[in-house]
Every structure is written in structure tokens, then in C-alpha cells.
Amino acid sequence: MYMDPKLQAAPQRSRVTVMQGMVETTDQSDVVLTTVLGSCIAACLFDPIARVGGMNHFLLAEPNSSQTNADTHYGIYLMELLINEMLKQGAAKSRMKAHIYGGGNIHKNMQPIGQRNSELAERFLNTENIIITHRDVGGSNARRVDFLAALGKARCRHVDGAAAPAAKPTPIPVKAVGDVEFF
Template sequence: MMDQTEKLVNVIQGEYHISDDPQCVLSTVLGSCAAVCLTDPVARVGGMNHFLLPHRAGKDGEDVRYGAYSMELLINGLLKRGARKNRMIAKLFGGAKMITQLRDIGVSNVAFAKEFLQNEGIPLASQSTGGNAARRIRFWPTDGRVKQFIVPGEVEAVAPVIPPAPRPAHGEITLF
């Protein structure tokens, strides 16, 4: 439960948000998407992104829906607010396999995020990835705390299709 003085900011697909407000709580819901939460505990500033796919080549890749661009915006935004890359700490969430018939985009998102963070020299302090359930994340950007809630999966029951009974014809009916 949130404190009455806290300000909840929803970070939806394809967005990122940075804050140095101790009352700010960043929140998102993830399925196969991934979210990276970054904090500089000395500068007391942090941010969260929420990306749908790892990357895309060319000008089309310059969109926050893609992890490569979203990570650059998040890190650069933190640097502008006084964070230092050598003090940043990362936490990674999401990457679930939500639809079993499709390719596992979640695995690609998580692998991308881990490789990106490693290449940037930013340690991954914790993660909760994979599985087949959605997650709701609450992140306090100034101190790096995270609460995760597993969103119960809804099993969609498919009822068998039963054709309607034929209407009786008017007039004579022959019974066998």
C-alpha cells in the first residue's frame, strides 16, 4: 500500500521516466516487455523504462519502444540530472512468455538488457524475469527500492461451439 504523500507515475509501454523526488513512485505492468530500473544512490536520482522489443536497425530504431534507444535516453537523462554511470545500479524485470504460440520476445528483451548493462559497466543488482505471468512493478527512484506483484494469469476458457437446434418446420413433421 502506498503512503498518502507518495506520487504514483505510471510508465507505459514505450516510455521512460526519471525523478529525484523522494515522494515519486514509478509503476508499470510488464508481460513480455522489459523494464530497467536505474538508481544512482549518491545523487539520489533514478529512472525506469518500459520497452517492447530489443532494437531495430536504422532510423526506425530511434523510438523508445526499442530497448537500445530507451536505454540510451534513460542513462543520458540520469547523467543530465547529476547521476554518474560508475555509481548506477540496475534492476531488471519482465520478459515473460505471455503467448505460447509466438516466438519468445521476452527472452530476447531480457538478453538484450543484460548485455547492454554489461557493455555499459552498470551492475545488475537484481532481476525477476521470465516465467509466464505478468508483473506489476513499483520503483522508488531515489533509493532504488522495488516492490513486485505477480499479476494472476487469466485462463481463458473456450466453450465448445454448439450449433443451434434446427427450428421445427411449420406444417407436417415426420418422426423416425
């Protein structure tokens, strides 16, 4: 786990939460991009010369072969979007560096979604010749990531599964239409 002690100082920093399907970029050194991950991946990219950085948060690696387009759920789309947004702010792809976080396989009996997500992020960055300077992926814990994007500094904290609140199913109201009941 990489923890930059400088992230703990300076309470005047602005925090921007990056939720699933989002990309955020900034050239402001006082902005912290933050997210919480399970099987999702957050790719944190930065250009140390332009002092521009950003974070994405994706739920799935890429659409299956029967789907014709990728959207904000997919890493393949959000990785491209993150790079393009950084280029608009003056970054150069040849100078970009990356950190990747998440990809945990939180539920042991489910498919290894987290592993697929982290494999996609690494493969994508390698193909684009973007150096991965830090990675904290895999395992079975959730993570909280704070990223001073313009400076390329990050803090990643693991959340033990026992410390996380238990999932509570939310009842969905049933609507009756004519003689057919949807549930």
C-alpha cells in the same frame, strides 16, 4: 519476487505511470514510478549517491537489420535515453545500479519476445558496466512494478494469467473508397 514493505506505507507518495516507449526519471524520494509488464522490460536504474533514479518500458529489443533507426519501441534506444536523462539530473554512470523486470513469454505459441528483451537489457547493462542488483524476468506471468527511483527500492508483483482479463478484440470500422474496400 522482491517486495519492499516500505513501499506499502506512506500513502502520500506521488505515482507516475511509465507506459510503453516512455522514460521517467526523478530525484524526489516520494515519487513512485509504476508500470505493468508482459513481454516488455522495465529497466530501473538508480544512483545511490546522487539519489536519482528512473525507469523505462520497452516493447522490443532492437530493430531488425533492415531498419536504419531505433525509436521509442526499442530497448536499445530507451536504455540510452534513460541513462542520459539520469546524467542530466546529476547521476554518474559509474555509480548506477539496475533492477530489471518483465520479459515474460506470456503467449506460449508466440516467438520468445520477452526472452529477447531481457537478454538485451542484461547485455546492455553489462556492456555499460552497470551492476544489476536485482532481476525478475522470464516466466509466463505479467508483472506490476513499483519503483521508488530516487531510493532504488522496488516491489514486483506477479499477475497469474488466469487472473488477467481475457483480451477482447476491438472491431475496426471498414472504410469504402470508390470500388475498393479496405479492411
